[in-house]
Amino acid sequence: MDCQHCIEITALDFHMNNEIEEGEISAKKCPRCTTLIRQSKRYGNILRTRLSDVLAVKKKVFGNRVDVAEKQKLILREMRDVNINWAAYLPKVRQFIIDRVAQVLPANISSGRIADEYKHKAVRN
Helix, strand or coil: CCCCCCCCCCHHHCCCHHCCCCCCCCCCCCCCCECCCCCCCCCHHHHHHHHHHHHHHHHHHCCCHHHHHHHHHHHHHHHHHCCCCHHHHHHHHHHHHHHHHHCCCEEEEEEEHHHHHHHHHHHHH
């Protein structure tokens, strides 16, 4: 293992073959110190599968970088072209963002919780 921990092979087999817990998709980690396991001859296929799952989720959530950059430029161009009081639209934009985030979050996290955390941060700042 990358962290140099020695773990009995049956325990490590169980850990590596264990399915995703609590709806999380993440890279496999050492069961003792939670260091990411990046290389392993024995578990290479499992590690590659998990990595491809993580990358697929990132692509779905964040989109293609080129497409996102183009959309950002288009939105900024449109915002400059239109002479609107954007401060009046900020509550609508905030709600749109919260709704959009709620679509990609796991079911056990609500958009209301995000709004509450946002309010706490805004109050502290």
